[in-house]
Amino acid sequence: MKAVEIIKDVYWVGGIDYDVRNFHGYSYTTHHGTTYNAYLITGEKTALIDAVYGPFSDEMFRRISSVVSTDEIQYVISNHAEMDHSGAVPEVLDRVKNATLVCTARATDVLKKHYPDGWNIQTVKTGEEVDLGGKTLRFYEAPMLHWPESMFTYYVEEEMLLPNDAFGQHYATEKRFSDEVDQNVLWREAEKYYANILWPLSRMVQRKIEEVVELGLPIKTIAPSHGLIWRKDPLQIVTRYLEWAKGERINSKVVITWDTMWQSTTKIARAIASGVNDEGLTPLLHLIPHSDRSDIMADLLEARGILVGCPTLHNDILPTVAPILSDLEVLKPVGKKCAAFGSYGWGGGSVKRIQESMERGKMDIVLEPFVLKWVPTDDELTKAYEYGREFARKVK
Numbered sequence: 438m439k440a441v442e443i444i445k446d447v448y449w450v451g452g453i454d455y456d457v458r459n460f461h462g463y464s465y466t467t468h469h470g471t472t473y474n475a476y477l478i479t480g481e482k483t484a485l486i487d488a489v490y491g492p493f494s495d496e497m498f499r500r501i502s503s504v505v506s507t508d509e510i511q512y513v514i515s516n517h518a519e520m521d522h523s524g525a526v527p528e529v530l531d532r533v534k535n536a537t538l539v540c541t542a543r544a545t546d547v548l549k550k551h552y553p554d555g556w557n558i559q560t561v562k563t564g565e566e567v568d569l570g571g572k573t574l575r576f577y578e579a580p581m582l583h584w585p586e587s588m589f590t591y592y593v594e595e596e597m598l599l600p601n602d603a604f605g606q607h608y609a610t611e612k613r614f615s616d617e618v619d620q621n622v623l624w625r626e627a628e629k630y631y632a633n634i635l636w637p638l639s640r641m642v643q644r645k646i647e648e649v650v651e652l653g654l655p656i657k658t659i660a661p662s663h664g665l666i667w668r669k670d671p672l673q674i675v676t677r678y679l680e681w682a683k684g685e686r687i688n689s690k691v692v693i694t695w696d697t698m699w700q701s702t703t704k705i706a707r708a709i710a711s712g713v714n715d716e717g718l719t720p721l722l723h724l725i726p727h728s729d730r731s732d733i734m735a736d737l738l739e740a741r742g743i744l745v746g747c748p749t750l751h752n753d754i755l756p757t758v759a760p761i762l763s764d765l766e767v768l769k770p771v772g773k774k775c776a777a778f779g780s781y782g783w784g785g786g787s788v789k790r791i792q793e794s795m796e797r798g799k800m801d802i803v804l805e806p807f808v809l810k811w812v813p814t815d816d817e818l819t820k821a822y823e824y825g826r827e828f829a830r831k832v833k
């Protein structure tokens with residue numbers, strides 16, 4: 438396993454995880470695996486920027502050793518203390534006793550709690566620099582992108598931004614650059630990553646990007662900590678993040694997601710979808726037990742709106758629908774247009790519960806819930822179809 442030189446004297450020395458299918462405690466599915474990107478900058482002094490997840494340390498050390506002896510590392514820059522990037526840091530500092538660990542003050546607290554103490558730590562603030570001997574690393578604190586201790590590293594002379602998790606994708610491949618891979622997979626994974634990690638932080642994303650733009654930093658390369666490196670038109674991903682953060686990138690799709698007990702709610706969902714379709718929008722149907730919650734949220738990021746349906750069980754929702762409602766509450770698709778639908782037998786309750794989650798997610802409920810008792814009649818299905826048309830007109 439060898440390092441990959443991405444620009445002169447800057448090497449990718451990360452790990453490729455083809456197997457991982459779940460991230461962040463099973464809250465995020467990674468159909469294409471991921472990479473843990475670490476970067477080595479060699480020169481008069483050598484720096485390692487971020488490390489890999491612990492189980493991938495051997496892969497990282499093999500790649501480092503193909504360029505320099507591990508002993509030559511003088512600085513270990515930790516942009517983010519989460520374990521998929523800091524997991525191998527203790528082993529690096531164990532092998533290279535005199536290396537200095539560079540991170541924010543907040544990261545120090547996290548790293549000391551995660552790992553044994555006793556390291557040589559240099560805390561940095563925005564604008565502070567480390568000189569590698571004619572090669573300058575400047576640091577920018579980036580709180581809540583996506584943890585409070587996060588920071589970006591900027592390699593001044595090469596105009597290279599290393600923003601850790603920002604601008605990444607969970608995409609395992611032997612290729613290293615975004616222009617070398619399937620563009621549909623690349624952008625889908627970037628979209629899914631934003632929706633499931635950064636969506637609730639959109640205000641901070643917007644503010645930080647505007648701050649960096651105001652600084653006028655020239656950027657030739659963006660090297661994130663997951664997935665592919667952006668070297669051709671690197672600002673395209675920055676522009677896309679701004680559009681997502683502002684909710685400005687909207688397609689013609691409407692997400693319809695539901696579960697059913699005895700098919701009544703499915704019949705309603707299908708009638709609503711037909712109405713949405715006949716208004717010229719594209720319904721994306723996700724029957725919850727067969728769908729992936731993080732894919733649903735990825736679909737929602739650019740969609741015009743979402744309809745969530747569920748029958749009533751014990752005056753509440755079916756348990757299968759709870760994860761979707763949790764995502765709406767915590768990922769906060771602020772202002773996204775939405776409505777609830779469902780069926781019931783002896784007592785209602787599911788649509789109320791769905792609406793509560795939509796309200797917690799600060800979404801825009803555009804219609805009263807569509808709800809019916811027992812099995813839908815033909816007349817009720819016609820009303821569901823009209824409801825779909827009305828929803829489409831509201832979100833067009």
Ligand code: FEO
Binds near residue numbers: 517519521583662663
């Ligand atoms: Fe926030 Fe890739 O860890």
